[in-house]
Each structure stands twice: as C-alpha cells, then as structure tokens.
Amino acid sequence: MAAERDHGGGVDAAARRFGGMRSDWLDLSTGINPCPYPVDQIPPEAWTALPDTAAQTTLTDAARRFWSVPQTAAVLAAPGASALIARIPRLGRPGRAHIPTPTYNEHAGAFVQEGWELSETDPNxxxxxxxxxxxxxxxxxxxxxxxxxxxxxxxxxxxxxxxxLIAEAARPGTIVLKSFGKFWGLAGLRLGFAIGDPALIDRLARMLGPWPVSGPALHIGRLALEDTPWATDTRARLAGDAARLDRLMQDHGKIIGGTPLFRLYEVDDAARFQDRLARQRIWIRIFPYSRRWVRLGLPGSQADWTRLETAL
Incomplete structure (x- = not known):
C-alpha cells in the first residue's frame, strides 16, 4: 500500500485556485516559527570554499552541547531532516515498520518506497x-x-x-532526528541532524557523501546552536503566541492538540473552514484522514494577527 504524502505549504496551488499573488497570502499551513533566527552577514568563504572538516566539527560540537547528546552517540549534520528520512529505511532489510498514526506521513512514504510493510505487529x-x-x-x-x-x-x-528523548540516542539501533526548519524558522537553510548509534550514523554519512551541508548552513547553524538566550526567549514567545491563537479560535473550533508552533482544532467542516479563510488569502492545513481537523500555524507580525482575527 502506497503511503499518501500530504504536507503543509502549497500556497502557489492555493493562489491558482483562489486568486492573488503568492505575496498576497498569509501562510499558516506549516509549523515553522514565523519569527526566525536572525541571519546576519555570512563570511564570503562560506560561499566560495568547499565546507572543511573544521567547520563541520564545530557545528556538530555545538549540536552536542545544545542537545546534551550522550557521549556514546554520534552526530551527523545533513541537508535537512527530510534527506535523512528518505535514507533511513535503507539501514535495514525491508521488513515491517510501525509508525503510529495519525502523524507526519513522510516517514511512511519513505519506508514504503524502500519496500517495507507498514504494520503494528512484530515490527522490525x-x-x-x-x-x-x-x-x-x-x-x-x-x-x-x-x-x-x-x-x-x-x-x-x-x-x-x-x-x-535524546538520552535514547545512546541505545543501539536508535536515531534521533533534529530539524532547523521549525523552531529556528529556517526551513530554507536545509539543515537537519541524525544523532544516535555510531554504526548507523556512519552508514548515513556514507550515503550522504563528503560535503552534505553547505558552508552557509554550517556557519548559521553553529551561531544558532550557540545562542541559548535566543532559544530561551523564543520558547517563551511561542508559548504566549500559542495561547493567543487558542483564545482567538475559541469561538470557531475546539482545541484538541498541537505544540507551541502549531495548534490543532476540531471544527464542523474542515474543508469549508479552509475554503472560507482561503477566500481571504489565508492558507491553513487540513488532513485527508479527518473531515473536522484543521491545523493553524502562528501569525508573525501584529498585522498578520489582525488579519487572521478579521478573517475569522
């Protein structure tokens, strides 16, 4: 059975359907932090030179400190978590994979693509x-x-x-994935990490090749991982903004889950709710497995908050 891959985003398709230019739209369909880590000037050599071993080691060392990685676990930087997700099923012979649902379905798609069967029984x-x-x-x-x-x-x-669950990265057969596209709001940087069993991490590294992460990503990633005050302040802001969104939605849907980066609500008719906001150039997420669930990311600027409130 092929696993359907649906995602947030898709603003270009929404604009073709409902009108307007991409710049006219407020995209709340993803769980990306709308106030990203600030990217200042990047050294010219980050663009012009092949990424060297020192820059890669500096980044992975910063990752170890930020995530308190167990000493026995290995750390691999990659061009986005999705690049790792696509390769992980190749770490074992095709068998049975258990991926509790509902969830982000790229994992299921990757395992099925490599010949695995999705099953809850005796998974490999x-x-x-x-x-x-x-x-x-x-x-x-x-x-x-x-x-x-x-x-x-x-x-x-x-x-x-x-x-x-980073402590689990010390267990044989375990890999913990991290992404820079969500909390740091830098999805376009294409930076992710695999942390875990050294034997598995080594195989992933060989799959990715010698220079998997760009020079600019190495530079920005290190700065972000070393900026703990920004991370602390951002967690507080996201928690406050998530509570603000819940208050805004309280007359329109029932909160049933989510994180400080996105909220999940139950409404009478998800497709109709999406359509109503889309006609006002606001794009939200609905799901093929639920007729009543809608997911909203956080607005960023005060103008975006006012726009959503007016649309609702």
Missing amino acids: ARVVVHPNNPDGRYWRPADLDGAALRIVDESFCDICPDRS
Missing part, C-alpha cells in the same frame, strides 16, 4: 514523531521497545527540551 522498525504532528502527543522511552531500528523524530521538540 518503529518511528515516533515526538512531539507528534499534528496532535502534539509525547512518547515514552518504552514506546520504542520491540524493534531493532528505532527512530525518534524530534523536529518540533526544541520548543520543549525537557521532554526530549
């Missing part, structure tokens, strides 16, 4: 998204048991570092 691989997208569910270490290959996707976990 298990994948959990922590916190889960779209409902914000958290998992326990025990939820990883019973499979030789264990993947913890923590793309959204930087909003709640105290809930991280």
Whole structure:
C-alpha cells in the first residue's frame, strides 16, 4: 500500500485556485516559527570554499552541547531532516515498520518506497514523531521497545527540551532526528541532524557523501546552536503566541492538540473552514484522514494577527 504524502505549504496551488499573488497570502499551513533566527552577514568563504572538516566539527560540537547528546552517540549534520528520512529505511532489510498514526506521513512514504510493510505487529522498525504532528502527543522511552531500528523524530521538540528523548540516542539501533526548519524558522537553510548509534550514523554519512551541508548552513547553524538566550526567549514567545491563537479560535473550533508552533482544532467542516479563510488569502492545513481537523500555524507580525482575527 502506497503511503499518501500530504504536507503543509502549497500556497502557489492555493493562489491558482483562489486568486492573488503568492505575496498576497498569509501562510499558516506549516509549523515553522514565523519569527526566525536572525541571519546576519555570512563570511564570503562560506560561499566560495568547499565546507572543511573544521567547520563541520564545530557545528556538530555545538549540536552536542545544545542537545546534551550522550557521549556514546554520534552526530551527523545533513541537508535537512527530510534527506535523512528518505535514507533511513535503507539501514535495514525491508521488513515491517510501525509508525503510529495519525502523524507526519513522510516517514511512511519513505519506508514504503524502500519496500517495507507498514504494520503494528512484530515490527522490525518503529518511528515516533515526538512531539507528534499534528496532535502534539509525547512518547515514552518504552514506546520504542520491540524493534531493532528505532527512530525518534524530534523536529518540533526544541520548543520543549525537557521532554526530549535524546538520552535514547545512546541505545543501539536508535536515531534521533533534529530539524532547523521549525523552531529556528529556517526551513530554507536545509539543515537537519541524525544523532544516535555510531554504526548507523556512519552508514548515513556514507550515503550522504563528503560535503552534505553547505558552508552557509554550517556557519548559521553553529551561531544558532550557540545562542541559548535566543532559544530561551523564543520558547517563551511561542508559548504566549500559542495561547493567543487558542483564545482567538475559541469561538470557531475546539482545541484538541498541537505544540507551541502549531495548534490543532476540531471544527464542523474542515474543508469549508479552509475554503472560507482561503477566500481571504489565508492558507491553513487540513488532513485527508479527518473531515473536522484543521491545523493553524502562528501569525508573525501584529498585522498578520489582525488579519487572521478579521478573517475569522
């Protein structure tokens, strides 16, 4: 059975359907921080030279400190978490993969693409998204048991570092994924990390080749990981903005989950709700497996908040 891959985004398609230019639209369909980490001037050599070993090591060392990576776990920087997700199924012979649903479906798509069967029974691989997208569910270490290959996707976990399962990265057969596209709001940077079993991380590194991460990404990633005051302030702001969005939506939908980066609501008719906002050039997320769930990301500027409130 092929796994359908649906995503947030798609503003260009929405503009073709409902009108307007891309710049006219407010995209609330993703879980990307709308107030990203500030990117200042990038050294010219980051653009012109092949990324050297020192720059890669400096980045991974910063990652170890920021995420408190166990000493026995290896760290690999990659061109986005999606590049890792596509390759992880190749780490084992095709078998049965358990990916609890509903969740971000790129993992299922990648495993099916490589010949795996999706199954809850006696899995050879298990994948959990922590916190889960779209409902914000958290998992326990025990939820990883019973499979030789264990993947913890923590793309959204930087909003709640105290809930991280990074300690599990020390277990054989385990990989924890991190993303720069969500909490830091730098999806276009294409930077992600695989942290875990050194044997598996080494195989992923060989799949990616010698220069998987660009010079600018190495530079910006290191600066961001070393800027703990920005991370602390951002967590507080996101928590406040998530509560603000819940208040704004309280007369329009029931909150049923989410994280400080996105909120999940139940409405009478998800497609109709999306259509109503789209006609006002605001794009939100709905799901093929639910007729009543809508997911909204956070507005960024005060003008964006006012625009959403007016549309509602």
